[in-house]
Amino acid sequence: MSLRTLAILTLSWCLGATAQEADHVRGTARKYVKNLTAPALHGRGYVMNGDGLAAEWIAQQFVGMGLKPLKADHFQPFQFNVNTFPDSMRVSLDGRSLTAGVDFIVDPASGSANGTFNLVHLTPADVLDPARRSMSMGVLSGHAACLHFPATTDADTLRLYGEVERELMYFGPVVKQAQGKLTWGVAQEARPFPLIEVAGAALTDSTESITLNVRNVMRPRHEARNVLGWVKGRSNKWVVVGAHYDHLGRMGSEALFPGANDNASGVAMMLALAEWFAKHKPKYNMLFVAFAGEEAGLVGSEWFMVDRLVQASQIKLMLNLDILGTGDDGITVVNATAQPKLFDQLVAINGERKLLAQVKARGPACNSDHCPFVKRNVPALFVYTMGGIAAYHDVLDREETLPLTEFADLYALLKEFLTILK
Ligand SMILES: [Zn+2]
Structure with a gap:
């Protein structure tokens, strides 16, 4: 066996998700989603400090994995106005x-x-x-x-x-x-x-x-925070892996919107990838971002770009993860037609590894946190899963009914995609 063959075999063994790794990924994802959707986090919205508590929890995960803060701590604060319904309704x-x-x-x-x-x-x-x-x-x-x-x-x-x-x-x-x-x-x-x-x-x-x-209560200049953690690579360029952690919170004290699929599932994937790259030095600096304020109008990702902690020109790729809890019918990749080389890479890996039923291309759409990056000419893709449950922005988007059908396969696909990114 040549050294080259050995190297290729070793690489493919490392990249292929072993059954053991898939079990680990599924198990931790379930725990992440359970934590993020717990009533104690109040639907990660704007009553009972739901979004603030969720931000603290995510920062703790980053610290536990050894991800570095970009500034003094893992938070990137900003403000926006938000309407709330804190009382019994x-x-x-x-x-x-x-x-x-x-x-x-x-x-x-x-x-x-x-x-x-x-x-x-x-x-x-x-x-x-x-x-x-x-x-x-x-x-x-x-x-x-x-x-x-x-x-x-x-x-x-x-x-x-x-x-x-x-x-x-x-x-x-x-x-x-x-x-x-x-x-x-x-x-x-x-x-x-x-x-x-x-x-x-x-x-x-x-x-x-x-x-x-x-009774509504307007919260002018509500204090929100993106949560950031990074892993040093072998290059000065950056790859941003983002998932919004905010959801809708509570509508009155009676109705809780847990947001399991949207977007505890995406945060779970972002954390799973962070855990891997914290232990396996990447080619590019990897910045993991849990965005706040997505549901209020992509406010957190817009602030991320405006704040310029990382220059847009230094970002090789922004990968946005939003709604990853199913996958029976594969995934859709938004902005794929604008980034055909990146998209083809995903399709090729999926074909080789036989992971998902379908990797479907969709054109540009300003429908999640990749949009502020796309507007500034950063190559970006937004991935969401298709099929399975139909709960969306309602009280039924719960952990108990979130299947996480293709979570481990999608993890394997994204991990390899980010690892071999040119
Ligand atoms: Zn979402």
């Missing part, structure tokens, strides 16, 4: 009470309302026809608007409906039927009154009143 229709997160959500930009309001039922014509509009707005005072807008997928119509809803939230409480499942979010601003989205059949044409006990 009650909503009932004609005296029948609804369950938060299951029967209803409040729009993330909701304001406060307390009391019982008679409903004024409105169709699109009532608010879009100029002749009827001022009459409709006039009778709303002291009431709640109940919107009966027909279901549509037309983008222009949806935009128009959205504008009407936002405007009505300046007049009084608004209630509407949810289109499809309840999907919550985070808002950086608040309007004066709440908008309630109701699931199922609880809201009808003949519903007469809504009783609301909803």
Whole structure:
């Protein structure tokens, strides 16, 4: 056997995930996801210091692995405004009470309302026809608007409906039927009154009143922190492996959004890769970043680029991990068509190792933390898994039902990809 053959065999033995390593990766990933989704971290949002506690926990993992801080500690602080709902929240229709997160959500930009309001039922014509509009707005005072807008997928119509809803939230409480499942979010601003989205059949044409006990608290200049840890490589250039750790937090004290798939799963992968590269010196400096504020509008990753702890021109690759908890149908790689060489490398490794069912290319999309990097011409890829569960931005995105189906195979793929990166 030649030295070269021996070297290749040794390399492929090191890179191929042994059954033992796969078990270890699956086991630790499960523990990471359990910790990050525990009620004690409050959905890693903006009530009960959920995001702050999650940041502390991640920094502890970095310290335990021996990752170095870029500055005095592992944190990169920044601020943004965020709307929150810290108190008990009650909503009932004609005296029948609804369950938060299951029967209803409040729009993330909701304001406060307390009391019982008679409903004024409105169709699109009532608010879009100029002749009827001022009459409709006039009778709303002291009431709640109940919107009966027909279901549509037309983008222009949806935009128009959205504008009407936002405007009505300046007049009084608004209630509407949810289109499809309840999907919550985070808002950086608040309007004066709440908008309630109701699931199922609880809201009808003949519903007469809504009783609301909803209080929002704006947190101006909320203190958030990205968490950073790095491993020195043999080059001055950097590879950034990022995953956002923030989620939606709590909607009132009753509804918890644990965010297992989104994005405890991505943080678990980032930590698994960090653990490996902390023990196996990489070619490039590897910077592992747990981003804050993604759900609020990619605020943490934008701040990372603005703060310039690492110059954009020095970054060889940014790999963004967001939603990695399934994989039955393989992975999608966003920005693949803009980075064909990097994408082809992933496809080649996957073909050789027979890991995932599919590695699918998608074009550029500003839908997660890779976006602020792409905007500054940093080569970046965003990977998410496909298939399996459909829970997303709802109370059902829980650790108990997160399969982590292809987690170990995806780990093997990404580890090799980062190791042989040219
Ligand atoms: Zn996400």
